[in-house]
Amino acid sequence: MTASDPRDDILLVEAYCDGELDAAAALALERRLEAEPRLKAHQDRVMALKAAVAGASLREEAGADARQRILAAALGSGVHSRPGADGPANATARRTGGQRFSMRQLAAAVVAASVIASGTTAFIMGRAPPTSGIAAVIAGHQRALLAASPFDVASSDRHTVKPWFDAKLAISPKVPDLAAAGFQLAGGRVDIVGGKAVPVLVYKRREHLISVAAVPQSGARAAGTNEEHSSRDGFVTETWPGQGFAYTAVSDIPAAELEAFCDAWRTAAATQ
Amino acid sequence: MGYAANARVTPIRRQQVDDERQRQRFMEIVAPQLDDALGLARWLTGNRADAEDIVQEAAIRALRALHSFEGVNARAWVLAIVRNTALTWMTKNRTNLVILTDDMAPAGREERDGGADPEAAVIAKADAAMVRKGIAALPLKLREMIVLREIEHLSYQEIAQVTGVPVGTVMSRLSRAREKLAVVLCDDGAAAAGAGARLRIVEGKP
Numbered sequence: 111m112t113a114s115d116p117r118d119d120i121l122l123v124e125a126y127c128d129g130e131l132d133a134a135a136a137l138a139l140e141r142r143l144e145a146e147p148r149l150k151a152h153q154d155r156v157m158a159l160k161a162a163v164a165g166a167s168l169r170e171e172a173g174a175d176a177r178q179r180i181l182a183a184a185l186g187s188g189v190h191s192r193p194g195a196d197g198p199a200n201a202t203a204r205r206t207g208g209q210r211f212s213m214r215q216l217a218a219a220v221v222a223a224s225v226i227a228s229g230t231t232a233f234i235m236g237r238a239p240p241t242s243g244i245a246a247v248i249a250g251h252q253r254a255l256l257a258a259s260p261f262d263v264a265s266s267d268r269h270t271v272k273p274w275f276d277a278k279l280a281i282s283p284k285v286p287d288l289a290a291a292g293f294q295l296a297g298g299r300v301d302i303v304g305g306k307a308v309p310v311l312v313y314k315r316r317e318h319l320i321s322v323a324a325v326p327q328s329g330a331r332a333a334g335t336n337e338e339h340s341s342r343d344g345f346v347t348e349t350w351p352g353q354g355f356a357y358t359a360v361s362d363i364p365a366a367e368l369e370a371f372c373d374a375w376r377t378a379a380a381t382q
Numbered sequence: 383m384g385y386a387a388n389a390r391v392t393p394i395r396r397q398q399v400d401d402e403r404q405r406q407r408f409m410e411i412v413a414p415q416l417d418d419a420l421g422l423a424r425w426l427t428g429n430r431a432d433a434e435d436i437v438q439e440a441a442i443r444a445l446r447a448l449h450s451f452e453g454v455n456a457r458a459w460v461l462a463i464v465r466n467t468a469l470t471w472m473t474k475n476r477t478n479l480v481i482l483t484d485d486m487a488p489a490g491r492e493e494r495d496g497g498a499d500p501e502a503a504v505i506a507k508a509d510a511a512m513v514r515k516g517i518a519a520l521p522l523k524l525r526e527m528i529v530l531r532e533i534e535h536l537s538y539q540e541i542a543q544v545t546g547v548p549v550g551t552v553m554s555r556l557s558r559a560r561e562k563l564a565v566v567l568c569d570d571g572a573a574a575a576g577a578g579a580r581l582r583i584v585e586g587k588p
Contacts, residue, residue, distance in 0.1 A: 117554075120557055121553045121554065121557055124553065124556065124557050124560070125538070125553065128531065128538070130537065130538050151502070154502035155501055155502045155505060155560075155564055156560060157502070158501075158502035158503070158505040158506040159505050159560055159563060159564055159567070160532060161506055162505055162506055162507075162508040162513050162567060163513055163517070163528070163532040163533070164532070165510070165513075166508075166509075166510035166513035166514060167510070168421075168425075168510075168513070168514065168517070168533050169417075169421060169533055170417075170420070170421055170424070171417055172416050172417045172420045176416075176420065176434050177413075177416055179434065179438065180416060180434065180437055180438045180441050181413060181416075181441070183438045183441065183442065184408065184412075184438065184441035184442050184444070184445050185405055185408065185445070256410065
């Protein structure tokens with residue numbers, strides 16, 4: 111029945127269990143799982159094993175003490191110390207008393223570490239509660255800037271980005287192409303605004319990113335949305351009502367440039 | 383600031399600014415991974431104190447290597463450093479306990495045809511202690527696959543990045559690790575159920 115190597119079949123089933131197959135390959139395998147008990151049995155075993163490991167809850171928190179010790183040691187070590195001076199063998203000595211730096215330095219490093227950490231948190235959280243409209247959009251934009259990638263789908267092609275939103279959220283905001291106006295479409299992501307998942311378009315202007323969140327509006331609220339400009343923490347925003355959505359653009363580009371962007375966006379969206 | 387600072391030699395000041403920037407990047411890139419780093423190190427070495435030493439050492443290495451981080455996947459980058467630090471540390475300090483096996487022969491278990499797999503039922507009932515013991519008993523190169531996939535939840539691609547082997551090798555090692563772990567859990571499950579009742583688990587037996 112199968113011409114394929116049985117060993118490859120096993121790997122394929124495991125990749126399926128690990129969520130590593132794309133939709134087409136997963137579909138093909140699901141058909142084979144129905145037809146071939148040998149594969150189905152292997153799937154059962156792998157899923158059972160995954161469940162057993164997950165059920166054993168083997169993940170552990172580091173604990174505040176350990177975190178602080180590690181941060182203090184790393185930040186106290188200095189960026190420019192001679193590499194290799196800190197051989198692995200020294201690690202134990204450091205922990206058990208042979209400190210290479212004084213307690214004063216350690217205390218200073220811990221204080222510095224916690225100040226930076228809390229500062230970062232405050233920066234991410236913002237001052238306003240992140241669930242309120244514009245603040246949430248700004249928070250999403252800031253978080254995206256910190257993340258490994260500022261978008262979930264990377265594409266300069268609106269015919270890729272728009273269907274992605276359709277499939278992901280079952281809502282379809284306008285995705286105008288503004289390359290001619292100097293704003294390159296970079297991709298899209300999903301942010302949470304007011305407790306709901308909303309589509310966010312990401313455009314690029316030189317090295318700056320512009321996020322456009324499209325918050326779906328019911329009829330009454332749509333009428334209440336006015337055009338609005340604001341700036342907060344160095345980010346400028348512009349909000350405007352559109353068909354079925356309230357749009358909010360956020361960026362760190364100059365306010366005038368963002369206004370030009372929004373004008374171009376509205377013009378392009380109207381003719382789309 | 384003011385006169386005094388300006389009057390001083392600027393390179394020192396610049397170095398301080400650079401250091402400060404490095405520290406901030408460290409807090410953004412490395413610090414959030416410490417839980418995962420400790421988890422991995424603990425599973426590789428088998429104990430918490432060693433794991434902490436290793437992560438401490440790895441954090442220092444990461445701080446010095448920050449300039450080489452390409453900004454793509456901080457977790458995989460940090461875990462790769464932790465893993466390499468752990469391997470170096472283990473070969474140096476506890477050579478007798480490190481089993482770096484390249485014996486990658488399949489565990490040799492016959493596939494069985496048939497409906498719902500009876501082994502799956504036994505495996506699913508394995509308790510936390512059995513799972514812990516089973517993972518700890520795996521050879522290092524197989525154990526790290528299970529840990530990175532099932533405990534740290536890395537993708538195949540990320541595991542390949544952390545362990546420095548191709549994705550195909552990740553897949554076959556992971557599969558082998560699962561086979562070995564399944565055998566251990568099955569045997570333990572059967573033992574717990576008593577001889578002669580291999581596939582019928584009796585509840586509540588010590």
